[in-house]
């Protein structure tokens with residue numbers, strides 16, 4: 601069952617106030633791990649999709665340029681408040697936007713990151729396609745998410761909760777294999793993170809090349 605944008609906005613309007621208490625410390629090791637894997641360099645242009653309340657924002661090193669987007673006004677308001685409170689000068693912009701229809705030109709960023717978002721978004725493959733479009737050729741994607749557990753008992757319990765996706769705002773039975781097949785991600789590294797390694801960090805190269813892009817545009821024209 602797909603979770604549509606309205607349902608996401610409704611759920612995260614409800615979650616926004618308590619989000620940091622419930623999902624702050626619990627998921628913070630994964631946020632730290634992903635930013636370490638990004639090996640950020642001074643001047644890197646980074647896009648974080650589904651930035652939420654901005655729990656990751658203080659973790660980026662100085663010298664990078666971070667843009668965050670989210671579809672939830674209430675989550676974003678908290679990210680903005682955090683940015684102002686902590687004087688996070690590396691945060692360039694926090695914008696209300698659908699990650700499946702990004703309002704940025706092609707090749708705008710060096711690195712694009714999605715933390716705990718792909719099993720929430722209505723069309724994960726569309727989201728990755730947009731991440732790919734706005735990432736420069738040779739750039740990298742970083743994703744951390746929970747995927748359906750390989751253990752049949754745990755996976756079975758997750759499937760039991762699947763009908764509650766709309767209510768919970770994410771898919772507990774989100775399959776890694778289907779996600780990789782549908783999104784066509786070129787995964788270079790896969791690392792278990794957070795408690796019991798229950799979540800997975802993916803690092804993927806942007807296989808898009810400037811030449812190929814030019815060729816596909818020529819065909820479309």
Ligand SMILES: C[S@@+](CC[C@H](N)C(=O)[O-])C[C@H]1O[C@@H](n2cnc3c(N)ncnc32)[C@H](O)[C@@H]1O
Nearest residue numbers: 612650651652670671672675698699715716721
């Ligand atoms: C589980 S929260 C993760 C928030 C944050 N990344 C973190 O580490 O805590 C999922 C976030 O993704 C956002 N989201 C879901 N679908 C989205 C979409 N299509 N476009 C933009 N944001 C989206 C939700 O509004 C929510 O803030």
